[in-house]
Amino acid sequence: MSLFWRIFALNAVVLGSATALLLWAPVTVSVPVLLTEAVILVAGLGVMLVANAALLRIGLAPLDRLTRLMATVDLLRPGQRLPEGGRGETAELIRTFNAMLERLEHERASSSARVLLAQEAERRRIAQELHDEVGQSMTAILLALERAAADAHEPLRGELRQAQEITRGSLDEVRRLVRRLRPGVLEDLGLVSALTSLTTEFATHVGLRVVRRFDTGLPLLDQQTELVLYRVAQEALTNAARHAEAGQVEVSLHHAGEAVVLAVVDDGRGTGVAREGAGIRGMRERALLIGATLDVTSPPQAGTTVRLTVPLLRKQP
Numbered sequence: 001m002s003l004f005w006r007i008f009a010l011n012a013v014v015l016g017s018a019t020a021l022l023l024w025a026p027v028t029v030s031v032p033v034l035l036t037e038a039v040i041l042v043a044g045l046g047v048m049l050v051a052n053a054a055l056l057r058i059g060l061a062p063l064d065r066l067t068r069l070m071a072t073v074d075l076l077r078p079g080q081r082l083p084e085g086g087r088g089e090t091a092e093l094i095r096t097f098n099a100m101l102e103r104l105e106h107e108r109a110s111s112s113a114r115v116l117l118a119q120e121a122e123r124r125r126i127a128q129e130l131h132d133e134v135g136q137s138m139t140a141i142l143l144a145l146e147r148a149a150a151d152a153h154e155p156l157r158g159e160l161r162q163a164q165e166i167t168r169g170s171l172d173e174v175r176r177l178v179r180r181l182r183p184g185v186l187e188d189l190g191l192v193s194a195l196t197s198l199t200t201e202f203a204t205h206v207g208l209r210v211v212r213r214f215d216t217g218l219p220l221l222d223q224q225t226e227l228v229l230y231r232v233a234q235e236a237l238t239n240a241a242r243h244a245e246a247g248q249v250e251v252s253l254h255h256a257g258e259a260v261v262l263a264v265v266d267d268g269r270g271t272g273v274a275r276e277g278a279g280i281r282g283m284r285e286r287a288l289l290i291g292a293t294l295d296v297t298s299p300p301q302a303g304t305t306v307r308l309t310v311p312l313l314r315k316q317p
């Protein structure tokens with residue numbers, strides 16, 4: 001039934017009942033009106049309005065649901081749909097809206113895939129240049145300082161050694177930056193080694209206690225999936241270090257049924273009512289890229305859990 005006829009029918013039911021009541025009930029209206037008659041009329045009007053409101057509410061409920069979903073829908077949490085069914089304008093509207101969501105989710109997923117791939121390529125390029133240009137020059141400086149220090153006398157020699165130390169520190173920093181930008185170990189030695197070196201780095205440089213629980217015999221994952229798992233672990237660890245005030249973080253990688261699950265669990269103060277920023281949204285986008293789901297949960301006084309569930313039999317989009 002179209003919306004027009006639906007509302008018309010609702011009003012017809014209410015007005016028809018009122019008219020029937022006037023026709024067959026023992027009611028008379030005098031001129032001028034008596035107090036008792038006025039009270040009965042006003043009460044009747046009240047009943048009519050309440051009935052009308054109730055029926056309209058039921059009749060318009062699908063539109064209410066539609067408005068709510070329109071206001072709250074989040075393309076990074078795909079799959080939110082309204083129940084379809086029936087005929088008429090409202091059902092058609094809901095079907096069209098569902099189809100539009102489907103299309104938008106698809107477009108969002110493919111555009112964020114493009115952005116993420118471009119971002120990874122750019123990171124690789126910067127890492128390459130840092131490694132080949134800056135890294136090589138600094139190594140050359142280090143060697144030159146070493147030669148100069150060997151030939152020099154005190155106090156110049158001491159100063160040269162000091163410059164050597166500073167350069168060595170900076171070179172380490174550049175190498176760390178390169179590793180962060182392009183996890184070469186991921187390509188060379190695989191996910192478990194990459195996560196191990198990532199967590200070791202967090203433990204030594206951030207001072208977090210990191211517990212690792214990696215299943216043995218994990219299934220072989222493609223390169224993109226491994227990169228997503230690695231980047232999500234990296235952001236979750238960074239968040240734990242920056243915001244959680246945690247003492248310990250546990251990073252685990254499990255193979256459960258037809259899925260691989262990465263979990264980063266800290267024992268910090270939890271996210272509270274904090275809004276999702278670029279970091280968590282970025283994790284969601286990466287999850288979409290491989291058809292995985294990301295959950296960030298933070299029960300009161302129980303730290304934060306970031307869980308990425310990667311289905312092994314991926315649905316083709």
Ligand SMILES: Nc1ncnc2c1ncn2[C@@H]1O[C@H](COP(=O)(O)OP(=O)(O)OP(=O)(O)O)[C@@H](O)[C@H]1O
Pocket residue numbers: 239240242243244245266268269270271272274275276277278279280281304
């Ligand atoms: N492990 C955590 N413990 C406590 N609070 C957290 C944790 N992870 C995230 N939060 C809260 O959630 C907010 C959003 O995190 P998100 O990673 O999206 O953004 P960010 O870390 O603030 O910035 P960005 O990651 O873009 O540099 C944070 O500002 C923080 O308040």
Ligand SMILES: [Mg+2]
Pocket residue numbers: 235238239277278279280
């Ligand atoms: Mg963050």
